[in-house]
Amino acid sequence: MTKLPSSSFQSNSPGVRMFQQILRNRSARIGGILLLALIFFSYAAPLITDKDPNKTQPSQALKSPSLEHPMGTDGIGRDNFTRFLYGGQLSLRVGLVGITLGAVIGITLGMISGYFGGWLDSFISWFTDVLMSFPDILLALAIIAILGPGITNAMLAIGISFVPSFMRLTRGSVLSQREMTYVEASRALGSSDFRIMMKHILPNSMRTLLVLITLGIGSSILAGAALNFLGLGAEPPTAEWGAMLNAGMKFVRQAWWLTVFPGAGIFLAVLSINLIGDAVSDAVAGTHIIQKEK
């Protein structure tokens, strides 16, 4: 699931080389297959099961796993397997939307901050430091407190809480790129600031950013599930892994399947991304060495 940073497909392109190196990593291959499977099962839910994730059948409540209900049923008789499949769509989407928002805003701020320097840089850096002083999930909680609970607000909150890390990493990378001779050359040729940033600095910073983006998807899924678990995200009856765990917690003594399966979904999704992320991180370090040796 790693996006190629380069659009060309020549074998000597660093992007393709990196991708090949990631593919050679066994854990990354396991992670990739796992992730593809999760995406497939979530989005192919209507093909796999003809049940409705929200249809209640009180007479069927809290049935243990069987052929009819492979993951049992919940407190009001909904099929847990169907909810698991549909819940995956939302959990994965929250993660992806969250990280995309965070990356776009953070990278933009980081580029502006690093490229232009001066008071703008001081201000953005200060603001980032301020955002960073809300530990862990607290920044997202504060944002939810302002916007009110809900799935869209949860995505927004997660996105904003990722802004500081992207901003810092981009800024650092831009600072080192800014003084390179190719940037100077491009400026001498009359390129605009915008062109230099988009055509030269951003692609060259992408390598380091790629690690944060990949690992960030995992953290973002975790954060989304956490907010949903706290009851601050998806509203019932929407199926979402974190929210399902919250609902299943009440029945932890009677129905283990209501807590084990949705949690396993979150765990496997994050694990698959972390496995890929580790390989991306190795590959990035690898291409770096190759380039240095040249």
Added chain:
Amino acid sequence: MFNYLVRRIFTSILVLFGVSVLVFSVIHLVPGDVTMAILGRQKVTAEKVAALREQLGLNDPLYVQYGRYVSKALRGDLGNSIRTNQPVAESIAGQMPSTFALAMSALVVALSIGGLLGLLAALRHGTWFDTLIMSLSVSGLSIPTFWMGLLLILLFSVKLGMFPSISNGSSPAQLFLPALTLGLPEAAVTARMVRASMLDVLNKEYIITARAKGLPQRLVIFKHALRNAMIPVVTFIGLQMAYLLGGATIVETMFARQGIGRLAVQAIYNRDYPMVQGVVLVTAAIYVLINTLTDITYVMLNPKIRLK
């Protein structure tokens, strides 16, 4: 060193200023009229709205409101809860010991388990044991805290009946499951960190020298390697401590424990803005304080930076 101290403390004050502005803004950033958000489904009368606006001090200009908020906060007055009318500062002070006990015991779990496994993995670098520890650590990083908590409840409380699943208290039996829930994922991070730091040090020339002159392994590890490997770990402990304070939110909600994290979540449900503001402000301030102290400790521990 003195210059560094002054600069570092100044930056922290600037950041705290930003934090206070942001926390103060919470009530003003709420879309629409904040009094409507608070009163919600109650029968809203003009008098009620006016009284609430008066109570929240919303009728003054913004800078007056901010000045009042900060000067009160500095004197330990964080306003009153809209729901219970109790002073926010009192509620936080009352819940803090429980959160602190949880965070501290989780830190002990993280450092003892993570530190030991990380150290052993580094010493057995490249063996199956190293691979096993690193695989466990990736899994630990990927496990949602709340899921692990539920699995621990399933095992220790439902199956074995050893520990309570609702544990509101600070005795070892009551702290065991919550501390494990919060501490184990951090142990995974710690193990990675200690292993990387230890491997880095073990490849240094002075370790080779120490070995070459025939020092026993025990001395090489404990006297030379471990001490130097600990420097980055110290910075890390500070960060972890602060993260545990934030992560306590989920664990407290799960085990129905008292604590400031649960206080915050409930305040969000209840739209009790002064309470949300208070908890967020206090937690962020503690975080900034810990970070500042960690940075200073780091500089003091590291002679290369200290002597500059």
